Amino acid sequence: RKEVEQDPGPFNVPEGATVAFNCTYSNSASQSFFWYRQDCRKEPKLLMSVYSSGNEDGRFTAQLNRASQYISLLIRDSKLSDSATYLCVVNGYRAGSYQLTFGKGTKLSVIP
Amino acid sequence: NAGVTQTPKFRVLKTGQSMTLLCAQDMNHEYMYWYRQDPGMGLRLIHYSVGEGTTAKGEVPDGYNVSRLKKQNFLLGLESAAPSQTSVYFCASSYSRVGHHLNSNQPQHFGDGTRLSIL
Numbered sequence: 001r002k003e004v005e006q007d008p009g010p011f012n013v014p015e016g017a018t019v020a021f022n023c024t025y026s027n028s029a030s031q032s033f034f035w036y037r038q039d040c041r042k043e044p045k046l047l048m049s050v051y052s053s054g055n056e057d058g059r060f061t062a063q064l065n066r067a068s069q070y071i072s073l074l075i076r077d078s079k080l081s082d083s084a085t086y087l088c089v090v091n092g093y094r095a096g097s098y099q100l101t102f103g104k105g106t107k108l109s110v111i112p
Numbered sequence: 113n114a115g116v117t118q119t120p121k122f123r124v125l126k127t128g129q130s131m132t133l134l135c136a137q138d139m140n141h142e143y144m145y146w147y148r149q150d151p152g153m154g155l156r157l158i159h160y161s162v163g164e165g166t167t168a169k170g171e172v173p174d175g176y177n178v179s180r181l182k183k184q185n186f187l188l189g190l191e192s193a194a195p196s197q198t199s200v201y202f203c204a205s206s207y208s209r210v211g212h213h214l215n216s217n218q219p220q221h222f223g224d225g226t227r228l229s230i231l
Contacts, residue, residue, distance in 0.1 A: 034219060043202055043222035044155070087154070099170065100220065102147075104154040 003027060006088050006103040014111050017078045021106045023071040023088030033064055034089040035073050038105065044087055047073075078110045114138050118203050118223035125193045125230045133188040133226050135203030143206045144186035145170075145220065146178060148199040155202065161186055193230045201226045 005024045013019050025033075033050035048055065050062040050071055061074040071088055088103035116137045125131060135144065145160040157170030161180040175197060177189045186205075190197060204220040 041225075043224045045222070046219040049219065099157055099160070100145075102155040104152065 003092070003101045004088055004090050004103040006086075006106050008104060008106060010107040010109055012109045012111055013078055015078055015080060017110075018074065018076050019078055019108060020075075021073045021086050021088070021108075023073075023090075023103055025069050025071070025088075025090040025092075025101075027090065027092035027101075028066075028069060030069075030090045030092045032091040033062075033071050034100075035060075035062060035071075036087040036089055036102075037084045038087055039084045044102075047086070075108075078108075080110050080112065083108055083110045116203055116205055116221050116223035118201075118226050120226060121224070122227045123229070125190075125228065127193060127195060127230060129193050129230075130189070130191050131193065131228075132190075133201055133203075133228075135186045135188070135205075135223055136184055137186075137203075137205040137221070138184065139205060139207075139221065140183070141205035141207050141221075142183075144180065145204045145206075146176070146186065146188045147202045147204065148172065148197075149202060149225075150199050158188065158201075195230050197228065198230045199228060201228060 003026050035047040036044040037047045038044045048057050050064045052064050054063045059076045063072045085105040085107045087105045091100050119134045142163050146158040147155045149155050156172045158176050159170050159178040161167045164183040167178045179187045202225050203223040206220045
């Protein structure tokens, strides 16, 4: 299994739709999990951290399943401004240090 | 508050030329990172620093050198540029290394990138 694996998409959804992104990770010792969003030709920006109990930020809900090594991001009531690439990010301890591993991203296009 | 600033934003080099990319942060972050992003590859860590005067190798360090002489600056050097180093380079910083037991959820803040083309 790749360290962090995401469906590359693209996901094309109409405004107002609910869309879910999935991510799996291979390092069972990982301790920190994040979703970042990256707009075209821009830098990644933190969307939200992911906690074991699940967490919500407005229209965004993140879930973590440590047993299955699976992370999800749910976006409700999609807006045009949600169009971006969503990166699943996981930390892991290797070669003597903690490092972040980025998934390749899932591209979302919200269509009017 | 500038956050993380990268210079230059764009550069075209010829094979064999050298250059230095500068990253500066004004958030008093201890940790700084250099990544490259290529189509279909995602972000890959080149080198990182856990404090002034320290550096360490990441996933893809070959062909690059770094220095952290001042806490706020992290320099990435290409001694002899190769076409394979054509990429978008991102610098990031964080208050503490992600995964540290005291601050396991500290995110990284990114600069807006340097687009480097090597002919």
